[in-house]
Amino acid sequence: MAKNDSLQGSLDLLVLKILSRRPRLHGYAIMAAIASTSGDVLHAEEGSLYPALYRMEEAGWIRAEWIKKDSGRRARIYELTAAGKKQLGTAESRWQSVSLAINRVLREA
Template identity: 55%
Template sequence: MAKKSDLLPGTLDLLILKTLARGTLHGYGIALSIKRSSDDVLTVEEGSLYPALQRLLLAGWLKAEWKMSETNRRARFYTLTRTGRKQLGVEISEFEQMIAAIGRVLSAPEEA
């Protein structure tokens, strides 16, 4: 049985990009925003989040800058790039196609 926090494969990048489309955040802020936006259903663990952020940085979809956090700690803040905004559109489109396909499978009549 899947835990409530399990993400569908390939959705983490989409969730990060969408979260950063709302504004600049540090890693913990991204994880917290995803958790809050999902009404505590989705939890992104550090072991998944930071490698994903690094991958998105290398792809040019994010940029990062070291700043002081609201708790006076040095943190890396992430911002969506223009290329990242375009990729967000692609990710949303692909996700919507996948959800539509799953919906078709679920609504197909059962064979007797």
């Protein structure tokens, strides 16, 4: 469980992206999705994921809802709001320009 520092800053982006592709996921599923879609490279830690979810909910990017699971347990699922979509757009383009810039630096160094 190596800590991946570069993940911390972009956790919001990852969560937003996952939710935009597959709406109505609960926390565990989000974590699992991050791991599986990244081919097990990226691991979101619970200690960061849940605070991030609560923060984005406060910011109005995502909204949460309780649903009844088949097991009889309640699960809290999240989906993107309109503001969240917009935020995803800005975050994505910022990420891309940053990674582009870093790539350029790496190439020329």
